[in-house]
Amino acid sequence: MLVLRPVELTDLPQLQQLARDSLVGVTSLPDDSERLREKILDSCASFDKDVQGNGPENYFFVLEDLASQRLTGCSEILATAGFSEPFYSLRNRHFTSTSRELNIEHGVPALSLCHDLSGHTLLRGFHIDAALVRTPFSELLSRARLLFIAAHSARFSEAVITEIVGYSDDQGQSPFWDALGKHFFDLPYVEAERLCGLESRTFLAELMPQYPIYVPMLPKAAQECIGRIHPDGQEAFDILEREGFETNSYIDLFDGGPTLYARTANIRSIAHSHTGTAQPVETIDARGSYLVSNDSFKDYRAIITELDYTAGQPVGLSADLCAALNVTDGSPIRLIAL
Amino acid sequence: MIVRPVHITDLPALLTLVQQAGPGFTTLPANEDRLAHRVRWSQRTFAEQVERADADYLFVLEDDEQRVVGVSALTGAVGMREPWYNYRVGLTVSSSPDLGIQKHIPTLFLNNEMTGQSELCSLFLRPDQRYGNNGRLLSLGRLLFVAEFPQLFGDKLIAELRGSADEQGCSPFWDSLGRHFFKMDFSHADHLSGLGNKSFIAELMPRQPLYTCLLTEQAQAVIGKAHPNTQTALKILNAEGFAHKDYIDIFDGGPVIEAQVSKIRTVRDSQSLVLGIGTPDEQAPVWLIHNQRMENCRITTAKARLVGNSLIVDRLTAKRLQLQPGNSVRAVTLLNQAQQAVAA
Numbered sequence: 001m002l003v004l005r006p007v008e009l010t011d012l013p014q015l016q017q018l019a020r021d022s023l024v025g026v027t028s029l030p031d032d033s034e035r036l037r038e039k040i041l042d043s044c045a046s047f048d049k050d051v052q053g054n055g056p057e058n059y060f061f062v063l064e065d066l067a068s069q070r071l072t073g074c075s076e077i078l079a080t081a082g083f084s085e086p087f088y089s090l091r092n093r094h095f096t097s098t099s100r101e102l103n104i105e106h107g108v109p110a111l112s113l114c115h116d117l118s119g120h121t122l123l124r125g126f127h128i129d130a131a132l133v134r135t136p137f138s139e140l141l142s143r144a145r146l147l148f149i150a151a152h153s154a155r156f157s158e159a160v161i162t163e164i165v166g167y168s169d170d171q172g173q174s175p176f177w178d179a180l181g182k183h184f185f186d187l188p189y190v191e192a193e194r195l196c197g198l199e200s201r202t203f204l205a206e207l208m209p210q211y212p213i214y215v216p217m218l219p220k221a222a223q224e225c226i227g228r229i230h231p232d233g234q235e236a237f238d239i240l241e242r243e244g245f246e247t248n249s250y251i252d253l254f255d256g257g258p259t260l261y262a263r264t265a266n267i268r269s270i271a272h273s274h275t276g277t278a279q280p281v282e283t284i285d286a287r288g289s290y291l292v293s294n295d296s297f298k299d300y301r302a303i304i305t306e307l308d309y310t311a312g313q314p315v316g317l318s319a320d321l322c323a324a325l326n327v328t329d330g331s332p333i334r335l336i337a338l
Numbered sequence: 339m340i341v342r343p344v345h346i347t348d349l350p351a352l353l354t355l356v357q358q359a360g361p362g363f364t365t366l367p368a369n370e371d372r373l374a375h376r377v378r379w380s381q382r383t384f385a386e387q388v389e390r391a392d393a394d395y396l397f398v399l400e401d402d403e404q405r406v407v408g409v410s411a412l413t414g415a416v417g418m419r420e421p422w423y424n425y426r427v428g429l430t431v432s433s434s435p436d437l438g439i440q441k442h443i444p445t446l447f448l449n450n451e452m453t454g455q456s457e458l459c460s461l462f463l464r465p466d467q468r469y470g471n472n473g474r475l476l477s478l479g480r481l482l483f484v485a486e487f488p489q490l491f492g493d494k495l496i497a498e499l500r501g502s503a504d505e506q507g508c509s510p511f512w513d514s515l516g517r518h519f520f521k522m523d524f525s526h527a528d529h530l531s532g533l534g535n536k537s538f539i540a541e542l543m544p545r546q547p548l549y550t551c552l553l554t555e556q557a558q559a560v561i562g563k564a565h566p567n568t569q570t571a572l573k574i575l576n577a578e579g580f581a582h583k584d585y586i587d588i589f590d591g592g593p594v595i596e597a598q599v600s601k602i603r604t605v606r607d608s609q610s611l612v613l614g615i616g617t618p619d620e621q622a623p624v625w626l627i628h629n630q631r632m633e634n635c636r637i638t639t640a641k642a643r644l645v646g647n648s649l650i651v652d653r654l655t656a657k658r659l660q661l662q663p664g665n666s667v668r669a670v671t672l673l674n675q676a677q678q679a680v681a682a
Contacts, residue, residue, distance in 0.1 A: 097519060097542040104542060108519055183551040184432040186439055195437065207432045207439065211547045216518035218552065 002072065002137050003324045004144040004302040006047050007040050007060040014071040015040070015062070022127040029074070029125050030194075046079075047298045054079040054121060054157050059148065061300075063128070063141050066324060073128035073141045077148065079155055082118025088208070089117050089163075089250040089259060092215070092226060110212035111180075111226075117250060117259065121149070123162040126236045134235055136304050136338055140291060142239045144302035146269035147293040147334050151300075158264050161250075162240060165233035166257025167225045176256035179222030184208055192254060208253055225256040233257065243268045273336040278327040279314035289338040292317075294325045296332070301325045304338060339472060340658050341479035341637040343384045344377050344396040344409070351406035352377065352398070359462045366409065366460045383414070384633045390490060391418030395483070397635075399463065399476045402658075407467040411460035412480045415492055417453035423540040424452055424585045424594055427561060430549065444561075446548040452585065452594070455492040456484070461571060468570075471624060471639045474672055477574050479637040481604040482628045486668050488605070494596050496585075497575060499568045501592025502560035511591030514557030519543055543588055562586050562593045577674060578603045608670035615663045616650040618643045624672040625649065629659040636660055639672050 007015070012033070019031040030036065043060035051057065056079065063073035081087040091114045094107030128141050149156045168174040168189060177189035184207050185192055196204055215223055227247060229237050237260065244267055245260035252259070264270060275295065286306030292315070293302035303324050309315055315333045322328065344352065349370070357368045366373065380396035382388050393414025398406045416422040425446040432441040463476055484491050503509045507525050519542050550558050562582055564572055575595060579602050585594035599605055604626065618641040625642040627649070629635065640655035649669050661667065671678065 095544065097544075099541050104520065106519075108544070110544075110546070179552075183443065183549065184441055185437075186441055187437075204434075207434055209430075209549055211445075211549070212544075213552065214518060214544055214548070217515065217548075 001066050001303060001320065001324050002063055002140065003066055004061050004063050004075075004140055004300075006298065006300055007043050007062050007074070009037070009040050009044065011062055011071060012037055012040060015074065018071060018074055018127055018129075021130070029127055043076075052154050054083075054155055056080060056083040057155065059145075060125070061141075061145065061148075063137065072132055073137070074125060075123070075127070075141050075145055076125035077145050077156070078122040078124060080118075080157060081120050081122040081161065082115055086115050087118045087122075088113060088115065088253055090114070090213075090253045090256075091116060092249045092251060095212070095214075109215040111215060111251070112212040113208055113210060113253065114250075117161055119157060120159045120161045120261075121157040121264070123160060123240070126162075136289065138235055139239055139338060140302060140304045142236060143243065143269050143291055143336075144293060146243065146267055147273055147291065147295075147302060147336070148300055149264065149267075150270040150273055151293065151295045151334055152297060153264065153270075156264060160245075160262050160264050160267065162236075162245070162260045163252050164237045164257045164260060165230040166252055166255030167228040167230050168255060174225065174255045175219070175221035176225035177254055179218045180213060181208065181254055189255070196254070204254075222256070227251055227256065227258040229257060230255075269336050273334050274309075274311055276309075276313070276315045276333050276335070278322060278325070278329060278331040278333050279316050280322055280329055281316035281318060284308050284316055284318055290335045291338055292321075292325065292333060292335040294327050294331060295334045296326075299326055301327075307335070309335065339402070339407075339475055339638060340400055341397050341410075341475055341635075342400060343633065343635055344380050344398050346374070346377055346381065348398055348406050349374055349377055352409060355406060355409060355462065355464065358464065363460075363462055365411070366462070380411075384635070386632065388414075390414035393490065395480070396460070397476070397479060397483075399467070399472065401467075408463040408472065408476045409460060410462075410476050410480055411458070412483065412491075413457045413459065414490060415454050416457050416496070417450055421450050421540065422453055423448060423450060423543065423588050425449070425548075425588050425591075426451065427550075427584045427586060428547070430547075444550040446550060446586075448543065448545060448547070448588070452494075452496055452596075455494040455496050455596070456599075458495055458497040458575075471672055473570060474574055475626065475637070475639045477571060478578065478604055478626055478672070479628070481578060481602055482608060482626055482637055482668060482670065483635065484599060484602075485605040485608045485670075486628055486630055487632065488599060491599060493600075494598055495580075495602065496594055496596045497571075497580065498587050498594050499572060499592045500565040501587055501590030502563045502565055503590065509560075509590040510554065510556035511560050512589055514554040515548070515591075516543065516589055540588060557591065561591045563591070564593055568592075577677060603674050604670050607674075608668050610666055611644070611649040611669055612647055613656060613659070613661050613663055613665050613667050614645070614648040614650040615653055615656055616643070618650055618652060623678055625651075625669045626672045627651070627655070627659060627667050627669040629661050630666060630668050634660065642669070 019029045046057035059077045090111040096107045098105040172190040174189040245262040247258045250259040285308045356366045383393045395412040399408030430443045430445040580595040580597040582593040622641045628637045638658045643650040
């Protein structure tokens with residue numbers, strides 16, 4: 001059984017393996033032992049913190065196979081994007097020019113560096129074993145974060161965003177980067193993303209063009225990358241889109257990948273999840289698949305399983321499910337149908 | 339040959355002339371009504387009936403048979419009635435010592451910094467007349483006029499030189515930049531610009547600075563590059579002290595050359611002299627001579643001998659200038675000393 005739980009320091013060696021396999025562009029998962037260690041400690045500190053609002057906390061989760069104790073994925077929630085350093089994105093908006101004399105009016109899209117998304121809660125660092133891609137465990141890894149936010153909404157913002165990895169080819173070439181970032185950095189895309197993971201993303205962003213970039217002036221290949229998703233990022237996108245997230249006018253400043261946005265209260269797993277209590281049972285007459293969490297904080301656990309659930313009734317859980325969720329009779333449970 | 343203010347009776351000749359110049363000569367379109375309007379306006383300018391902001395001095399080059407063979411113009415001040423736009427080629431530095439990154443990115447800044455300066459424009463000399471001193475007389479005559487009446491002009495004279503274009507008249511600069519904001523081709527935009535719609539077009543141009551690294555390589559290559567057709571005109575003005583600083587045309591990226599009026603050779607070196615009639619030495623240098631009149635302005639070139647405060651010219655030259663011996667003139671040698679040395 002796979003269970004999602006907060007990261008622990010002992011996860012470091014396995015996490016580093018995951019980081020090695022992760023997609024270029026998932027910059028929050030650096031393949032660097034020291035940085036990963038800091039990230040784990042930072043998450044542990046966040047879980048230890050008693051706060052009533054959203055600050056710089058970063059909640060880091062791992063997906064563990066209980067039988068083999070192997071880690072098969074990880075994901076994060078940054079309580080506040082742009083809290084301790086500016087959160088940059090590119091805003092894609094039309095600039096309208098008008099000439100009454102010539103009877104011409106038209107809009108030209110332009111990309112402007114901005115901090116507009118600062119203050120929102122950011123879902124990031126989604127990475128799952130290749131073998132588990134497009135299985136329900138991807139849903140678990142992604143959406144368990146939403147159930148966590150539902151259970152602890154005071155710790156998060158009123159809006160949640162995520163950046164989906166933008167397009168790059170098999171050789172790691174990003175046409176968007178080549179047309180834009182490269183001029184300002186003199187670095188290949190892969191190297192820039194690597195530095196982003198290692199160093200602060202901010203100081204790279206500060207090298208980015210401060211004036212708007214008029215889209216029609218970019219090469220066609222780069223224009224086509226605006227809002228375009230890397231094939232490996234499609235699943236992460238699809239899961240959140242089904243949750244009610246929508247793309248907007250913001251894109252990633254390095255690879256042009258889209259940003260997804262949702263009002264926290266409107267996210268499906270948050271708005272429509274049910275709460276109940278655990279009830280140990282011998283057997284389950286399975287009637288549907290559910291995403292289930294224990295609704296707790298430091299000891300947060302989430303799984304997917306088949307249940308026989310009726311709204312308003314206790315949630316019947318077998319012994320191994322109770323163990324996986326670390327719950328006993330009467331413990332709070334939150335769940336939503338897969 | 340003389341340079342003199344245009345007159346409305348020159349209209350048919352002028353129309354024939356600008357038809358020869360072709361569609362690239364946008365500031366003087368071959369349209370009789372528009373041309374007539376400009377000529378009348380020029381006459382009012384020479385009659386000192388218009389403000390500097392509207393002043394448009396149109397000169398013609400006329401041979402001894404009273405045939406108009408060339409035209410050139412000078413405006414009192416640009417940008418006083420409607421905005422005058424240029425790009426300034428500035429610099430953005432992208433720097434991170436930690437990463438060893440130091441990128442220099444030339445950046446185009448839209449500006450109105452030439453507002454109030456005077457512009458040299460609309461020069462065309464009939465191809466069969468492009469010999470001897472005709473080109474210099476037609477171009478530099480304007481500078482001598484400025485030397486005589488500096489109060490009518492700005493601190494600087496500027497000239498926008500036609501930018502680089504291919505055989506079809508397409509401008510790589512326009513194709514990479516302006517086109518995206520207009521959805522029309524360069525010749526159409528250029529035509530509208532010539533019809534006096536320049537600022538309306540400029541209103542559609544992007545207001546924000548533009549990183550040149552985002553232009554096509556072809557466009558980057560022609561920033562500040564003049565069309566080969568302008569080489570002669572450019573050389574003449576360069577010798578006078580005009581230089582390309584950081585300003586370019588917003589449509590085709592051609593250079594805007596400029597000079598402080600007080601530092602222009604013709605202005606700086608010209609002097610007021612008394613005209614004398616005599617026989618100038620065959621070895622005497624050629625002078626550019628102005629009769630110091632406004633409405634009856636006459637400017638010509640002639641071999642002349644400087645004796646004290648007198649400039650000795652032949653009888654025909656005095657006649658061309660409509661002057662008598664003892665009248666005063668403003669004059670300067672047509673070539674600077676270095677050029678004269680080469681010519682000798």
